Structures are given as C-alpha cells and as structure tokens.
Amino acid sequence: MAEELGHQGVPEGEQRANVAAAVQLPRAAETAALHRVARRRQREAVQRKERVDVRYSTAEKAAIIAKARSLNIAGAHYVGAVVMAHLHGDLALPGQRTPLDDYIDELTALRGEVAKIGHNVNQIAKKLNSGGHALPGDTALLFQTERTLAGVSTAVRHIAAAANQAASVKAAG
Structure with a gap:
C-alpha cells in the first residue's frame, strides 16, 4: 500500500490537469497584480535620460504594447516597471528558481519521507499478520498500525495535492 501512496493510482499528468483546473486564478486578479506592479514605478523629479536599447520581434512588441494599453500606460513605462519589479524581487524570469520552487x-521530499513511514508500518502489519501464535496486545497493536497507515496515506495525499497545487500556480504564473 505504501508504494501506491506517491501516485494514488492516477498518472501524474492527469493529477496536474485536475489540480490545475481547480486552482485557476482569475484573469482579473492577474491583471490587477500586473497593474499594481506597473504603477509602483514612481516619477522622478528630473526626467529620466538614460536609455537601454532592446530589440523585440514584431509579435513581442505587439504583445508589449497591447498589455501596456490594457493597463492604460505607455509601452516604455510598462517595460520599465516590469524590469524594475524583477530587479526588486517582485517578478521572476521564466526558468528562474523561486521560493515556490523550493516549496x-x-x-x-516530505511526501517521500512520509511514504517511507507508511512502508515501515506495512512491514509491521505484515509481521503481525504472518500467522503463528498471537501475543497479548497484538490485536490492539495491529489496530493501531492500521490507523497509523490510514493517517500516513491521508498525509501523503494532502502533501501531494499541495505540491501539485503549488506546481499549478507556478505554471499559471
């Protein structure tokens, strides 16, 4: 039973798809968060004069301009705000490791460790059920072993669900 705890009989891709469907963030929240980041960039007393030249494909530029217009700001302001947000740790680049990745x-790792506990409990139950003469207290010990195994199974499922939910949030972000 403990060997099954990590996958729960459902292919991992299907688990992610099911969790992703249940954890979709509303589009309005994403837009509001981006708008907040874009608005954080304060005006300075003197005009900004330094430039950084960047090249975009036609499609990339169109996407940048469209997003900036949807936020009612200039494209340069949008790009500057996003870059500064990244520099201040508010945004991560694709492929960059984040605290969510660590989580x-x-x-x-926790799921693996708890599953090992389940394996050990299974070994105890197997020994108790192996026949022979029952000792006083074996029935109570077997009952407690079964309860412990059920608790471990539940814990592994919850940990797996939390990991899948975090992965879905990361993928959506």
Missing part, C-alpha cells in the same frame, strides 16, 4: 521540492 514544491520540500513538499516532494
């Missing part, structure tokens, strides 16, 4: 890794 997902910790949950995955």
Whole structure:
C-alpha cells in the first residue's frame, strides 16, 4: 500500500490537469497584480535620460504594447516597471528558481519521507499478520498500525495535492 501512496493510482499528468483546473486564478486578479506592479514605478523629479536599447520581434512588441494599453500606460513605462519589479524581487524570469520552487521540492521530499513511514508500518502489519501464535496486545497493536497507515496515506495525499497545487500556480504564473 505504501508504494501506491506517491501516485494514488492516477498518472501524474492527469493529477496536474485536475489540480490545475481547480486552482485557476482569475484573469482579473492577474491583471490587477500586473497593474499594481506597473504603477509602483514612481516619477522622478528630473526626467529620466538614460536609455537601454532592446530589440523585440514584431509579435513581442505587439504583445508589449497591447498589455501596456490594457493597463492604460505607455509601452516604455510598462517595460520599465516590469524590469524594475524583477530587479526588486517582485517578478521572476521564466526558468528562474523561486521560493515556490523550493516549496514544491520540500513538499516532494516530505511526501517521500512520509511514504517511507507508511512502508515501515506495512512491514509491521505484515509481521503481525504472518500467522503463528498471537501475543497479548497484538490485536490492539495491529489496530493501531492500521490507523497509523490510514493517517500516513491521508498525509501523503494532502502533501501531494499541495505540491501539485503549488506546481499549478507556478505554471499559471
């Protein structure tokens, strides 16, 4: 039973799809968060004069301008705000490791450790059920072992669900 705890009989891709469907962030919240980041960039007393030249494809530029217009700000203001937000740690670049990545890794490791406990409890139950003469207290110990295994199974499912939810949030972000 403990070997099954990590996957719960559902292919991992399907688990992610099911969790992703249940955890979708509303588009309005994403837009509001981006608008907040874009508005954080304060005007300075003197005009900004330094330039950084960047090249975009036609499609990239169109996407930048469209997003800036949807936020009612200039394209340069949008790009500047996003870059400054990243520099201040508010945004991560694609492929960049984030605290959410660490959280997902910790949950995955925790799930593995708790599943090992379940395996050990299974070994105890197997020994108790192996026949022979029952000792006083074996019935109570077996009952407690079954309860512990059920608790471990529940814990592994919750940890896996939390890891999948965090991965879905990361993928959506």
